[in-house]
Amino acid sequence: MVQHLGMRTAQFAALAVTVGVTGMAAVGIGLVEQPGELRASADQFVNDRTGAASEAHNTPSVAVDPRQPATLAVANRLDVPELGCALSFSSTGGTSWERAELSPGLAAENCFWPRVAYLPDGTLLVMYTTLGGPNLLPLSVWLQRYVDGRPSGPPVEVAGDLAFHARMAVVGEGVWLTWVQAGPDTVENQLGFEPGDNPVVAARSSDGGRTFSAPVQVSEPDRRVIQPSVVVSSDGRQVTIVALDLGEDVDNYQVIHDGQTPPDLSLRWQVVSWTSGDGGTTFGPTVVVAGDLVVPQLILADLGPTPGLAIDARNGRVYAAWDAGRGDERDCWVAASDDGGRTWSAPVRVGPTAGSQLLPAVGVAPDGRVDVVFYDRSRDPDDLVQEVVAATSADGGRTFRWAAVSDGGTDSRIGLGAQQGVAVQGDNLAVLSRAGGMVVFWADTGRGTLVSPFQDLALAVVDIEAGGGRRWAAVVVGAALLFAAGALLTLARQTRQAGYEAGV
Numbered sequence: 001m002v003q004h005l006g007m008r009t010a011q012f013a014a015l016a017v018t019v020g021v022t023g024m025a026a027v028g029i030g031l032v033e034q035p036g037e038l039r040a041s042a043d044q045f046v047n048d049r050t051g052a053a054s055e056a057h058n059t060p061s062v063a064v065d066p067r068q069p070a071t072l073a074v075a076n077r078l079d080v081p082e083l084g085c086a087l088s089f090s091s092t093g094g095t096s097w098e099r100a101e102l103s104p105g106l107a108a109e110n111c112f113w114p115r116v117a118y119l120p121d122g123t124l125l126v127m128y129t130t131l132g133g134p135n136l137l138p139l140s141v142w143l144q145r146y147v148d149g150r151p152s153g154p155p156v157e158v159a160g161d162l163a164f165h166a167r168m169a170v171v172g173e174g175v176w177l178t179w180v181q182a183g184p185d186t187v188e189n190q191l192g193f194e195p196g197d198n199p200v201v202a203a204r205s206s207d208g209g210r211t212f213s214a215p216v217q218v219s220e221p222d223r224r225v226i227q228p229s230v231v232v233s234s235d236g237r238q239v240t241i242v243a244l245d246l247g248e249d250v251d252n253y254q255v256i257h258d259g260q261t262p263p264d265l266s267l268r269w270q271v272v273s274w275t276s277g278d279g280g281t282t283f284g285p286t287v288v289v290a291g292d293l294v295v296p297q298l299i300l301a302d303l304g305p306t307p308g309l310a311i312d313a314r315n316g317r318v319y320a321a322w323d324a325g326r327g328d329e330r331d332c333w334v335a336a337s338d339d340g341g342r343t344w345s346a347p348v349r350v351g352p353t354a355g356s357q358l359l360p361a362v363g364v365a366p367d368g369r370v371d372v373v374f375y376d377r378s379r380d381p382d383d384l385v386q387e388v389v390a391a392t393s394a395d396g397g398r399t400f401r402w403a404a405v406s407d408g409g410t411d412s413r414i415g416l417g418a419q420q421g422v423a424v425q426g427d428n429l430a431v432l433s434r435a436g437g438m439v440v441f442w443a444d445t446g447r448g449t450l451v452s453p454f455q456d457l458a459l460a461v462v463d464i465e466a467g468g469g470r471r472w473a474a475v476v477v478g479a480a481l482l483f484a485a486g487a488l489l490t491l492a493r494q495t496r497q498a499g500y501e502a503g504v
Helices: 002-031 184-188 250-254 472-503
Strands: 038-040 057-064 072-078 084-090 111-118 124-132 137-147 150-159 163-171 174-181 200-205 225-232 239-245 268-276 287-294 308-311 318-324 331-337 348-350 357-364 370-376 385-393 401-404 430-434 437-444 456-464
Touching: 038 385, 038 401, 057 430, 057 437, 057 456, 072 111, 072 124, 084 111, 111 163, 124 163, 137 163, 137 174, 150 163, 150 174, 174 225, 200 225, 200 239, 225 308, 239 308, 239 318, 268 318, 287 318, 287 331, 318 357, 318 370, 331 357, 331 370, 370 430, 370 437, 385 437, 385 456
Parallel strands: 057 111, 163 225, 308 357, 357 430
Antiparallel strands: 038 456, 057 072, 072 084, 111 124, 124 137, 137 150, 163 174, 174 200, 225 239, 239 268, 268 287, 308 318, 318 331, 331 348, 357 370, 370 385, 385 401, 430 437, 437 456
């Protein structure tokens, strides 16, 4: 009798645990907001693909007219057959495009690194760099105004010789530019930087880009930094610059590698930032956003990857994105800063865990949703064919859901430098985050070959469906199971007590 009661007590207790765990799981699942799906349009193209495939379009920069949200401008660089710049407009939110009339500077051979941004009155600013000399190095950085889709007035010269990787941010009538100001020894290098002082600098304008302050030094001059990006808070006071620091990686910085031998496994890169609280007049010390980054591949420093950077206009929260790691362990990461880049959150991995992910761009929608887009090679065991993946976060970059948004994969070996084994897919992808979705831009190599490295500027319009909310039925079932588990525990205690009494 006593033994029988003991067995029943154990059975009730075990069943109570099982039912209780199931109930807690049901409640947990029910209380989690259900994510909506990412639905992408079929691939579309900014450049005209009906003619001869004779250009390589990559490194897009996108801006939206604040007066007419359906009006978009995209600038991108051309790598072949000659270095150049392209500018296109859409009045349909990105579903159709028209190549813009170019100013003489933008139309000139060896125009490079174009970027776009709108002023509040709808004036478009197009920043670009002219290259020249035997090694095609930067001669000057210019800012051209566009009104109603046409060039307006002469361009303004912002920087002179050896100003690399210029980037731009616009808030109101304020315009901020940042670039790497290389030292004179770099004139001897065609694709990289020479040792010496090559600091990140910044200049600002308070009159819509008509005049600029003298550039101020941002980084320590001896850092091996490339590809700085800049964002500015809505009041114009907080300026954040993020760049890639190659550390002791001299081979990639000076481009003295053979394009074939993998990088030294002991080398590490960093993502670094600098912050100004006075509108860009002075900057604080270098802050490490992420360190100890395994060098992912050989690069041409002049055409190296650009860390993604975006700001939430509502509260000034800054997001940085980058990739690091080798082969199947190459991943995209995001970190956030709530103080303009003085401190950063722990990095969060974005996207699949298999294959390589690279060149992430980040954007912030008006409601604070964070979007990241990148190339993904996880479906190809040879790690060569890449798709474009879009990821989105509704909780400030803590968790992401993602989906492939390109129609298929294209060959990552196609691009400028393919013959040297360092094919360039561009410095960055681009994402325009807007209410309910995003527009994603990338370089599509589908019409190119290893010999003819043509690239088309592709895009997809991505709708993000609203989440399904909480599953209250699951919560009710879970609560009922928890109640049942409590009843079983009570029965187990009563059975055990009966056993004690029977034993007595």
